[in-house]
Every structure is written in structure tokens, then in C-alpha cells.
Amino acid sequence: MRHKNYEKYRKIIDAATKVFAKKGFYNAKVSEIAQEAGIADGTIYIYFKHKDDILISLFEEKMQEVLDNMKQQISLESDPLKKIEKFALVHLKLIQDNKDIAEIIQVELRQSSKFMKNYHNIKFFEYLDLIGHIIQEGKEKGLIREDILPGIAKRAFFGALDEMSRFWVLSKKPKYDIETASRQISGFFINGIKR
Amino acid sequence: MRHKNYEKYRKIIDAATKVFAKKGFYNAKVSEIAQEAGIADGTIYIYFKHKDDILISLFEEKMQEVLDNMKQQISLESDPLKKIEKFALVHLKLIQDNKDIAEIIQVELRQSSKFMKNYHNIKFFEYLDLIGHIIQEGKEKGLIREDILPGIAKRAFFGALDEMSRFWVLSKKPKYDIETASRQISGFFINGIKR
DNA sequence: TTCTAATATGAATAATGATTCATTTTTTAA
């Protein structure tokens, strides 16, 4: 699919991002996406098999961007504890600069587990594993306590950031600025796990 | 509504819990809920205004239970740091013993923000505030650092627990047992915020 | 330029499932 006419494929993805973010997957009409993209309803079915397929593709595209960006930013730091700080900051910045992505992650990440039992969200696991690897590295360098389980810690840290962004997405006026929130969260996470 | 015949009201709520948990709100048919409850489709509309109303009522009922249970359990501890440990343990236990509730919280808590912009989820905020109050108390007693912001910390802590339960709900075989997970999470949270 | 294949269109289809309501059953109280 994605080769024929990449421009139009992108246009549909972008339109769908907006519409899904505003209405949620189930309340978004395919015709709205078409309208937002400035094309006919039927055209969508040349690029995507069905509505679900739009969501999955969109999610993977977005996650890939996020992933690439995060990897790049993290690679600039060498100290694992600094990497964790950076992760928090970059994640929350991303959410702030791109609420659509945040909403999609928030709602659709949960949806997908329900309406597509078989769709395994590889990209998301990769994202989680970025954190897992940092923690592993920290343990190896003796910076992080031996008893910390990366499988739990990575989820806890992601969950903390994710809940914070859920809050932002919902409230009109963010109560805390990115730097404060990110400093607090990575702050007590790091204090909590360091040797 | 909820006075006429509380038994049947409960029966519908219970049926809906099962069906929503299995299929998710949008894929759950009202007729399935009726069937599960052993009543006619139309009967549901005697007790609830519409499908959304079932979800909202159900959510509030469940949250009330969770809230009462948690308050009770926490009150048994006097040390704020112990209360935090207890919170994690009770939360995760609840999830394990009652996956239906977990799934509803996971998916519908997010949904609701989308499909009912006006529905403000008071019960959920109350739950979050339990954590907030504990942290406040800990600060007052000089057990928790002065610079910790309860508004951020409570969300981070809840988020950590919630992401952990998401993982459980999704995976067939839980990889970590409740005690380990809860000890880890409350462990590094407490280490992270204590003075 | 002209023909063909690839794309795009959007009106029509067709399935779905929430909600209603005329009818039946059950409960209440006189």
C-alpha cells in the first residue's frame, strides 16, 4: 500500500490523527477523515483495508517517529542516570508539542488491546525497552541498585510519565510546566533506584 | 432510578461489567448485557437512560467500592510511608482479584474523557487524592522532602501502579507476583521522595 | 495526440444495533 502514492497516504494519516484525537476512534467517521484530507470517502479504501487499518498504521508511524527521536536524544548522554532525566524531559516535551500524539497514545494504546487481540504492539514495547536498557546499563555500571527489576521499573517509570500526560491532555491549562514535572518525576525515580 | 428495584439494577451493572470488560464499551451490545443479566433488552431502559449511562453508573459504583476498601485499609497504618506501601499492595491486589474492574479502569477511564467531555470523574479524583493526602501528611511530619509536589507525585505513583496493572490485564501469565511488584514500586517511590 | 491503466469519486448498499412502545405479566392495595 504505502508505496503507490506516499503523499496521499501521509495526508490520510495526518487527517486521521486529527480526527481520532478529537473524537476517539469509534466516534470518528471515515467520511470525516476523508473530508479532513480533502479526498473522497472511497479513496481511503485504496490506501487502507479498513478503519482499523488506519489506526494501526497511524499508531506505528507515530511511534516510529517518537522512537527515533527519543533514541537520538538519549544517545547524546552517556551517564545512564542522565539518560533517564533526558527521557522524561523528551517524553513530556513531545506530549506538550503534539497533543494529538498524546491523545492517540492515551486512548488508542488501550483500545487496541481490546479490539484487536492479535495486534501486538511491537513499537510500544520497543519504546518501553529503551527505558529497560538504560536501567540495565545503570545496574552494570553500579549506579543502580542490584535488586531493581528492570521489567517493573521501566513500566513504573513509563506509567508515571504517561499519567502525567493524561492529565495534561485533559486539562486546558497545564498546572505544572514541563521542566518542573519532568524534574520531579525523573528526580524521585532516580533517587528511588540509585545505589 | 436506582431505588425502584436495586436488585435488578445491580444485576444489570454486574452483567455490564462482564460484557464491557470482555468486549470494550463500543463493541458491547446492549442485548448482550441483557442476555447476561437474564432480562429483556427493553428492561435495561427502565433502569438506565442509555448505554452511556450504564458505563457511568457502573464506573461510579466500582470506584466507590474501591475507594471505601482503600480508605479502610490505609487507615490501619499510621506511618505515611507505610500507608504508601499499603496503597500499592491493595491496589495491585484489587486488580489481580478483579480483572474486570481493572479492564474497566484501563479502557473506560480513558474513553470517558473522550466521549463525555462533560462527565467529570469525581470518584477517580478522590482516589488520586488519597495518595495526595498521604504525601501531604508525610511532608508535615517531616518524613518526605519539602520539594516534592503532591500534585505531581500522586499522579506519578498512580501511573506507575496503573501501568503495571495494564500489563497484567494484557498478559495471560503474570510475570511478577503482586508482592514483588508492589514492593518494588512502593520501594523506589518511597526512596525517591523520603527525606 | 490517443489509448490504456491506474486512481479517484461519491452515491448506493447493506448490516448493525440502540432505542421505542404496544402488549403482557406481575405486584400492590383496597
Added chain:
DNA sequence: TTAAAAAATGAATCATTATTCATATTAGAA
């Protein structure tokens, strides 16, 4: 015991929308 009210039933309605497809447009090759 009986009549009125309340509760329950489930078949019929009715709106909603994803998807299809016959037709039209565009692009590319010859």
C-alpha cells in the same frame, strides 16, 4: 378477590456509517 399501577417483554423501528462499485478522471506510454 379484583382492579389499577408498575414492571417487563421483545419485535419493530430507525438512524447511522463502513464499505463497495459502477463511473469518471487523470497520468503515462506509445
